[in-house]
Amino acid sequence: MSYHKRLLLLAGLDSLIVFAAVYFSYNPLHPSLETVRYENIVSSALVLLICHHVFASMFLLYNKAWEYASVGELVGITKSVTLSVLMLTLFQYIMSYEVYGRVLFSTWTLLVLLIGGSRFWWRITRDRFIKAKKIMTNVLIIGAGQAGTVVARQLKNNRDLGLLPAAFIDDDPKKYKLQILGIPVAGTSKDIAAVMEKYAIDKIVIAIPSLQKQELATIVAECSKTKIKPQIMPKLEDIMMGKVAVSSFRDVEVEDLLGRDPIKLDIEGISEYVSAKTVLVTGAGGSIGSEICRQICKFQPEKLVLVGHGENSIYTIDMELRNQYGKQIEIVPVIGDVQDRERMFEVMEEHAPAVVYHAAAHKHVPLMEDNPREAVKNNVFGTKNVAEAADTFGVGTFVLVSTDKAVNPTNVMGSTKRIAEMIIQKLDQASETKFVAVRFGNVLGSRGSVIPLFKKQIQAGGPLTVTHPDMTRYFMTIPEASRLVIQAGSLARGGEIFVLDMGEPVKIVDLARNLITLSGYSTDEISIRFSGLRPGEKMFEELLNEKEIHPEPIYPKIFIGRAVLEQEQEVEFLLQQFEHFSATQLKEYVINLANRKKNRVFLVAK
Template identity: 70%
Template sequence: MAFKSRLALLVLIDSILVLSAVYVSYIPLHPSLGITSFGIVSTSAITMLICHHIFSFYYGLYQKAWEYASIGELLAIVKAVTFSVVVTGLTEHFVYNGVMFRGLVSTWMVYILSIGGSRFVWRTFRDAYFHRNKGKKKALIVGAGSAGRMVARQLQKSQEAELCPVAFIDDDLRKQKLHYLNIPVIGGIHCIESTVTKLGIDNIIIAIPSLSKAELNKIFTECSKTKAKTQILPKLEDLVTGKISVSHVRDVEVEDLLGREPVKLDMEKISSDISGKTVLVTGAGGSIGSEICRQISSFSPAKIVLLGHGENSIYLIDMELRSSYGEKIEIVPVIGDIQDRNRMFKVMEVHKPDVVYHAAAHKHVPLMEYNPREAVKNNVFGTKNVAEAADTFGVKTFVLISSDKAVNPTNVMGSTKRIAEMVIQKLDQESETKFVAVRFGNVLGSRGSVIPLFKKQIQAGGPVTVTHEDMTRYFMTIPEASRLVIQAGALAKGGEIFVLDMGEPVKIVDLAKNLIKLSGYTIEEIGIKFSGIRPGEKMFEELLNEKEVYPEPIYPKIFIGKALLEQEEEIQYLLERFNHFTSNEIKAFVINLANRKKNRIFTIAK
């Protein structure tokens, strides 16, 4: 009904304007109109009126939102008016054997002014009276490009928007001192702090979709000097695909501030390895496992087997994938424990996967220090069970999710991961299956990572606890980690350890400070407390041992290492005599084994 009412109103207004344009243009030119001349004017008016409505519908003048009118709408008006006048002139020629040129030219000018003016007067009226900025928060937009201007325009037009754009910031000198949409471009990035103070800015919107991580870090550093809330435009791919519009600004996340660009996938190679194949993911309900499932689903496998121990987590990823891919992919949820050897062999026998991504593991460093037996059972025996089942039933590629803590490990978790790498390396030498491992650092937002802990502490009013002011870690996002795993499977030749170029390590205390600022607080309000290094933790992590590094990447931002396979006898001794060890003996044995050191227990036994 609203559209019909709007259409009827526009048709009525345009009819009045068209008829007025004709008579205003013709009568002054012919002050003493005779019957014939009056007939020409009337015929011209009726013809022009009919033509106007026809061409208006054709060029969509009645469907356009005139509150957003611009050059495109003006051109549509010019076309509709011009063709209407041309058809009217032809009608005069054929009916009356003559054309009133001066009348038509005058009509054309008045016609455009009245039709175009009515639209733009309406836009001005709406801007002036319907979109006042009283009570709205002042916004500073970083980026005066097309995206920034679109954000500004939508904020200006939306009655529901809480923000009112008052200034732009842009490093482009050609834009500075200019006005876009009546909003001034104040200066470059270095002016953010002074502009916020001077204009009383409440919110800063970073509106540069193609911004690199390093550039975003630079801008955020300047924004964090102020008390204004900082938000960012959605990702460029989301804007391009139409998932969301430029008006959907979001808070800056810690993930945005990692000083590294994401790894780009070899889509063709991955697609050939996964499309139409059966893929099994262990730990499919976990943060990494579930993201692997999401990403490989886009490559159209024939079947995905979701293997996990936790009933609820498997249920959640199963439901999520079914809602998006249920009609295209066979999705099979399997509840099973990787420590159950018979169960693993049965699952492999039934589904016969082409590719296995082994993400199931115990990964919490301090907890595994207190539970070394469970760490070995899950990370070593569990991996052995899944890997040997894959070998037995002809899996093409097996990818183990390892950790940077497997390099020169000082803790049980890292040691069991390194031993798991040794187990699959040994199998790779004997099997037709390609066994590879993937190492990466801490995953932001994954279960057990520092981010959820920090967020809880901030919500509780602080303080945020950091183990040591100099402790550093490599960080990556969940999607990034999952992409590395998938790409590694496609690059695998057998026996490799793949590592992502993770840029520079990040100080945990800097991560905590950024998260506090992103949450809208100051460091002083929340506070940071240093709690001391926990059992098994190192001050810094490595991704490859010096003896393992190949200096050149095998793929952009992906390095490859050939970790040395040593101490096979000791691994076998651990597997055979495991149940006879005490917890302390297990802890000492696996750490020495992973670091290629002599094991007192093994030496005595020999």
């Protein structure tokens, strides 16, 4: 219905209601007033009608979407009617009509009841009859607080979504058996299965923004007994900023269960060394590198240089950042391989960055066991090229993205990352540039990580392959890892190795079970098979060895270690004699070097 037709319909309906209210107030309700002059009644009705339309327009009663009518609309009706009756009283007084209080009160009451009733009748009709034919999905909302109420109201008011809030679950005993927006609080998280059966629930929405990871894991475990995958509401800040709708629910991901509460960034410290500066990121198309770029853009650098050798990945992150930040930040995509020393010096000289984040690396452990030469070329020589270019052209801060596998490494990948740390530590001793490294554990969802592999195996019907039932790893999310890298730059004094408080290590088999559950299956439907340790793998990882540990965090959840720089001669020998090593010799040499062991290959060659 058009606006003008709607306006005429409501105004006409209200006109009939006003005349009816005046008529019934004077005649059937108060028959003793039959002697009142007819023309006085008519004039009073006309004045009341004019006043009502004026105040109804003032309170926007003809502009409301009455299918969503609530208490706010009823308040507006009451105000409009009250002011109209008061104006009628004043008119009768001025015209020397006899003012009948009972008549005026009866008129006020009838107007509120009839006008309000007409509006709410439309909402009730729409909800219960017009929309009744639509097949609705019963929704269980976990959390009867502010967020849960927002979700429930949104679903009730938007029936087109086909989602009907049927019940709440909340662990607050004070809310049990209460009704919120007409929806019962039917039990606690322990009652999820029973409540779902009672109310024929088809969908679960978790609406508790303050929920801790362990609490969420407990709720998900209860939901898993029902075969229905739980979903979670968007962040309240995203809803308030208009980024997403309240109803934009998403599946609970394993990252939600394993990730920790994010570290609080030192905004002022980061802004001081990043804002209005030129920042260069190597490996900018990778999982960590691209997220570093996204996070950095929030601090408004003057220019962001995206360096990578994969044209597709660089194109993707370049387009993403241009669409979002292109008007505020100069974004420069650069295709170049960190192994190309001349190209790295050329890029560093052209853009003269104040900060460099070196995220380019080969990181796949078993793959690097089979390709030790490529691991050394990319992780060692690539780091050396970028770091020395940064030193030559006066970069202020250089942050190396390292790994927990660099601690007491048993594999080529971890060993090459430890040697990369040694290279920047050596440079830091004589350079004006502040060289630091950041270590963290496995990154959930990054390319080559276990999560995408498990998801593919689930899609194929299983089994999920886990190397050993006791294997553990530290885990963190991509944004969390990226924030640590950025925060480390602001804390850098030179030569440090920064480590995030990774919490407790997680068993890989538990991770696999969680992912199966979150995918809507059981371990009876999707099995887990143990395949044995792969080449170079350890049962558990460390973040700092005993010589590097500083027990007190330098920043909340961030620890600092100053790894001992030893065996500089052996590092130099590797760099000079690299081409003369066989693959087997190279593998033995880098692992021994990273573990500070006497190197038989080095002694023989020397």
